[in-house]
Amino acid sequence: MSEVDLSVIGKKTEPVIFEYTWKDVVLYALGVGASVEDLDFVYEGAASGLKVLPSFCVVPAMRAYPRVGDKVDWSRFLHGEQTIRVPAPLPTEGRFVVVGEVTDIYDKGKAAVYHIKVSGRTEDDRHTFETRWVNFYVGAGGFGGDPGPKSETLTPPEDREADYTISSKVHKDQAALYRLNGDFNPLHLDPAFARQGGFDKPILHGLCTYGSTVRDIVNHVLDGEVERLKNFKARFSSVVYPGDILTTRCWMKNGGAIIQVKTDRGVALSNGLCEFA
Numbered sequence: 261m262s263e264v265d266l267s268v269i270g271k272k273t274e275p276v277i278f279e280y281t282w283k284d285v286v287l288y289a290l291g292v293g294a295s296v297e298d299l300d301f302v303y304e305g306a307a308s309g310l311k312v313l314p315s316f317c318v319v320p321a322m323r324a325y326p327r328v329g330d331k332v333d334w335s336r337f338l339h340g341e342q343t344i345r346v347p348a349p350l351p352t353e354g355r356f357v358v359v360g361e362v363t364d365i366y367d368k369g370k371a372a373v374y375h376i377k378v379s380g381r382t383e384d385d386r387h388t389f390e391t392r393w394v395n396f397y398v399g400a401g402g403f404g405g406d407p408g409p410k411s412e413t414l415t416p417p418e419d420r421e422a423d424y425t426i427s428s429k430v431h432k433d434q435a436a437l438y439r440l441n442g443d444f445n446p447l448h449l450d451p452a453f454a455r456q457g458g459f460d461k462p463i464l465h466g467l468c469t470y471g472s473t474v475r476d477i478v479n480h481v482l483d484g485e486v487e488r489l490k491n492f493k494a495r496f497s498s499v500v501y502p503g504d505i506l507t508t509r510c511w512m513k514n515g516g517a518i519i520q521v522k523t524d525r526g527v528a529l530s531n532g533l534c535e536f537a
Contacts, residue, residue: 263332263333263397263400264329264367264372264400265328265329266405268326268327268328268365269364269365270361273324274359275324275357275358276320276357277355278324278357278358278380279354279355280320280355282310282352282353284319284441285312285316286303286304287440287441288471289316291434291437291468292438292471292474292475293430293468293472294313298479301313304352309352310352311349311484312350312351312486314486315470315474316471317346317350317380317388317391318342318344318467320389321358321378321380322442324358324359324378325360325376325378326360326361326362328362328374332397335456335457336399337395337396338398339395339466340394340395340396341392341393341494341495341531342391342392342394342467342470343391343491343493343494344389344390344474344491344492345389345391346388346491347388347389348487350388355382356380356381356388357380357382357383358380360379361376361377362374363375363376363377364406366405366406366407366408367401367403367405367406367408368407369401370399370401370402371396371397371398372405373396373397374395374396375393375394376392376393377392377393378390378391379391412531413531414518414531414533416511416520417511417518422509422511423511423517424480424481424509424517425507425510426476426479426480426507426509427505427506428472429506430472430501430502430504431502432502434502435448435464435465435468435502436449438464438465438467438468443467445465447459448462448463448465450462463499464499464502469496469500469506469521470529472506473492473506473519473521473529474489474492477489477519477534482536488537489536490536491535492534492535493531493533494529494531494532495531496529497526497529498525498526498527500523500528501523504523504524505523505524506528509521509522510534515535516533516534516535517536518532519533519534520532
């Protein structure tokens, strides 16, 4: 029997109410590496007002992550890509109505590929964010389904250096802090569980690397103007460990930038594309 339950496609979750305060905003910023040097993101009394990183939207989105089946082996269900779309700056506190759904499941032979969308609106029905996951269920392909569209590869320009290069070290306790945003997978904290998953030690949450990249873009490319980042899409290419040095490189292009993030082992985030206002 196939491990893939196609009946989940198109079924929306019941609306989830996500209520938050400035403390949740600050916790997220700290979780993706912000410090007192990023005062606008960690201090509710900042002179210019507390700002919310656009990638904070993944926190409420996780609360409405849809059911993908009853017999899923989560050790083989891997996060492949992430996209956020934020039409306007997120408020520093409020209530979102969040709904998720599996939009497609494609058969790639060696894996089943799940496309998942989670959207948030205010209680008066104003659209606030859209998040999209692409997840690879390794070994669950070959069920005779639609292979779906071919994945496009976005490569950085080879004829010029990056317009921005930003390096930062991942704190050794970063995963322990980030998990307080709601992602409690022991893979990111428990050495024994990490070894069961085939890793020498716990790995950093992919969404922590993703959020750290958004922080770098906002701080160094957009001069702290969170309202200018509208979309960000990236592919998780290799693991990141607490203690790694992350180097974010940005090549500016019409209305946005191509993004790549590397560790000393290679590319960690690829196919990165930001759109700016």
